Amino acid sequence: MRLQLTSGNFKHADFVTACGWVGNDLYTCCDDKVVHKLTAEGDHGGEVATLESFPTDMHWLTSANKKQQSDEFAAACSDGTYVLVRRNGRIEKKVEAHKGAAVIAIRWNHEGTAIATAGEDGVVKIWSRSGMLRSTLAQTDSSVYSLAWSPDSNSLCFSSGKDVIVKPLQPQAKQLMWKAHDGTVLKVDWNAVNSLIITGGEDRKYKVWDSFGRPLFSSKPLEFAVTAVAWSPNGELFGVGLYNSIRLCDRTGWTYSREITETGSITGIAWTSDCTQLAGAGANGTVVFGQVLERKVEWQNIEALLKETHKVLVHDILSDMTEELDFRDRVIGMAVGFGYLVVTTSLQCCVYLLQNLNTPHIFDLKVRVPLCGVCLESWQCAVLCLAV
DSSP states (O other), X not given: OEEEEEEOSOOOSSOEEXXXXXXXXXXXXXXXXXXXXXXXXXXXXXXXEEOSSOEEEEEEOOOSSTTSOOOEEEEEETTSEEEEEETTSOEEEEEEOSTTSOEEEEEEOTTSSEEEEEETTSEEEEEETTSOEEEEEEEOXXXXXXXXXXXXXXXXXXXXXXXXXXXXXXXXXXXXXXXXXXXXXXXXXXXXXXXXXXXXXXXXXXXXXXXXSOEEEEOOOOSSOOOEEEEOTTSSEEEEEEEEEEEEEETTSOEEEEEEEEEEEEEEEEEOTTSSEEEEEETTSOEEEEXXXXXXXXXXXXXXXXXXXXXXXXXXXXXXXXEEEEOSSOEEEEEEETTEEEEEESSEEEEEETTEEEEEEEEEHHXXXXXXXXXXXXXXXXXXXXXX
C-alpha cells in the first residue's frame, strides 16, 4: 500500500490553516480570511465566504442522513469567535466563544448536536448546535491545540502541554490524564470505529493509544515536529503530517508510505468519507492530494491489487494469469472470497465470478442500496448487496 501525492493546480496566497471534505469538494481556510473550494483534482472552484478575522480551524457538520451531504461547517477564528457557515457561503451565526483568546480547535460531535471549542486561553467549551453555551468543560494551564470527540460523543479528548486528557461530559465522572509526549502535544484524533487515539507532538513522534490511555505504538523521532494527524473514517489507516512530508500508517502505527511534499509544515489532514483520498493543507499555501493505492485483498490462489485509482489487477498465482479490470469511477472498496470478486466504485458495485471476469453483475449503488466502500469488508456484505 502506498500514498500517491499530487499538488493542486491552485495555490493559496497565504498560510492554509485547515481543510475539510464534503462530497468530492475540498474546502480550505486561509490566512487571506477567505474560504476556498477546490475540486478533487485540485482545481479552484471559487471563493465560498469571506471571514472577518483569521480562520484557525474548520469542521463539517456530520449529516444525520448518510445519503445526503452535509450543508454546514463551523470555522474557528483568531479573534475568539467561531462562525457557522452554509455550504453556499452564507454565514448563519457568529458566536463569541473565547474572550480575548484565539479559538484554536473546533469539532462537531458525531451526531451533529453539539460543538466543542478549545482556545488559546486553555479553556474547552461545549456549545449547542444553535450556538448556545452548554458548559465550560475544562480549564487548563496551557493552550489547547487540538481536541476530538469519543465514539459515543460522551467524552472529549484534548491536549494540554505534554499531556492528553479524556474528560467525560458528566460532571461526576472521573477524567483520564497521562503524559503523552516529551514536547507539546500539537494534534489528537479519536476514531469512532476502532476507538483508538493518535497523537502527534513537538518531540517529533506520533503515538497510538487505546481509549484508556494505554500506549499501543510509539514512533521513533522523525525529522520534524508532527503537526497533523488524522484517522480515515473506517479506522484502518491514518495520516501523519510534518514539514514537507506526509506518512500513511495503518492502525497499528506501521508506516506504509512516506511521501515528500513542497508544502512547508502540514497544518491539517482531511480524509474523504470513502477513505480512498486525503488532502493536506500546507503552510506555504499549497494543498496536496493523496490517493491510497496498491491495496490488496487475497483469497486462496487469487490476489486482487488496486494498481491505480480506476484499475484493478487480478492475479491467479497457480496459473500465473493476470487480468486487468478498468472502471469509469474511482475504486472505493474490494472484497474477494468464495469464488467471487466484489469491487465498489463511487457510483456502482461490480460482482465478478472469478471463473469469468468478463461479464460482471453491475448495479447502481445510489439506486439499489445506500452503501459505501467501507461496508465491503467481507464477502458476506457482497452477497447481501447482490441479493437486495
